[in-house]
Amino acid sequence: MGARIIMGIESSCDETGVGLVRLHDDGTVELLADAVASSVDQHARFGGVVPEVASRAHLEAMVPTTERAFADAGLKMSDVDAIAVTAGPGLAGALLVGVAAAKAYSVALDVPLYGVNHLAGHIAVDTLQHGPLPKPCLALLVSGGHTQLLRVDDVASTIVELGSTVDDAAGEAYDKVARVLGLPYPGGPPIDKAAKAGNPAAIAFPRGMTGPRDAKFDFSFSGLKTAVARWVEGAERRGEEIPVDDVAASFQEAVADVLTAKAVRAAKEAGIGTLVISGGVAANSRLSSLARERCDKAxxxxxxxxxxxxxxxxxxxxxxxxxxxxxGAKPSSLDFAANPALPVGTISV
Known part of the structure; x- marks a missing residue:
């Protein structure tokens, strides 16, 4: 059939993304362009994403971001053979912008359209760097809104959730702890930076959902977030200076400890030899280093x-x-709806 060009549109939260890849006959996928416009600065003063602001930002950024992607790839829109767009999960208004744009491009270019799952996309992106995924593999998805352990038998068709967060996702906990410590939003990068100068053993913060009666592969970070806030409040009442670096390092160690311990345990129990960590929090330096240490050992x-x-x-x-x-999946119909609560097991709609 020859190599095919696939265009991808992402608008589930506060990043407007347009990507272009080449699908080769052997099934390998080559990255050609990855253009992103972020509205994070517009949300920073609110300490979190404001859905209406995000939707407006997507409207303003969609066409310029698309034009930039094609310019970066040296392609024309007529080169596109198929379009994929995030159908969910995500913010309803934000998803609608991307879905509407994808439908318009699909009709204008007369190419098939595929509404796909944002969470599965976080797993599939690893193939752009490391090649095809082993079948099966285990994925630890860690982002602002999601913390999940997933068994991936086929990223295009079969993903099964083994565990997820029962309250705050890891990324949410980072944002809330950053606010307590007076660090900027989003909280991941500044906490990671502060932690490098701190002592991860300085404060014994709790490890949620690790008791003998707790679900083996579920997560909870609400209690950890509250423990950090109470510790800081106590120090302030005593008139003590807050050791921001030590608090950040101790908090980060608690998060990375639980995430990596459960992921490695799940892989060992399932007899799976490959772990993929993806999502925004995967960029965290301590999470990746501790995961590397424990995976090497196992x-x-x-x-x-x-x-x-x-x-x-x-x-x-x-x-x-x-x-x-x-x-060989069937393309989506042009009347498909965005689904803010699309389950991870539904790869395409």
């Missing part, structure tokens, strides 16, 4: 995409779209 291959691919982007949606196309 004889598990660890795959972590480079930081640019970990955060939300159009390349991950294009990559997933390419795998869905290669699997």
């Amino acid at each position: 004889g598990i291959e660890l795959r972590v995409p480079r930081p640019r691919l970990c955060t939300d982007n159009g390349a991950m949606i294009a990559a997933l779209g390419a795998h869905v196309v290669a699997a």
Whole structure:
């Protein structure tokens, strides 16, 4: 059939992403362009994403970001053979912008359209850097809104959730702890930076959902977030200076400890030899280093995409779209609706 060009559109939260990949006849996927416009600065003063602001930002950024992607790839829109777009999960208004744009491009170019799962895209993006995924593999998806352990038998068709967070996702906990410590939003990068100068053993913060009666592969970070806030409040009442670096390092150690311990345990119990860590928090330095240490000890291959691919982007949606196309999936109908609560097991709609 010859190599095919797949365009991917991502607009689930506060990044407008347009990616272009080439699907080769052997099933490998090559990244051609990854253009992203972020509205994070517009949300920073609110300490979190404001859905209406995000939707407006997507409207303003969609066409310029698309034009930039094609310019970066040296392609014309007429070169596109199929379009993939995030159908969910995500913010309803934000998703609608991307879905509407994808439908318009699909009709204008007369190419098939695939509505795909944002979470599966975070897994598929690893193939752009490390090649095809072993079948099966285990994925630890860690982002602002999601913390999940997933068994991936086929990224284009079969993903099963083994565990997820029962309250705050890891990324949410980072944002809330950063606010307590007076660090900027989003909280991941500043906490990671502060932690490098701190002592991870300075404060014994709790490890949620690790008791003998707790679900083996579920997560909870609400209690940890509250423990950090109470510790800081106590120090302030005593008139003590807050050791921001030590608090950040101790908090980060608690998060990385639980995430990596449960992921390695799941892989060992399932007899799976490859762990993929993806999502925005995968860019965290302590999470990746502790995962590497524990995976090496357990004889598990660890795959972590480079930081640019970990955060939300159009390349991950294009990559997933390419795998869905290669699997021979039926294109989506033009009347499909965005689904803010799309389950991870639904790869395409």
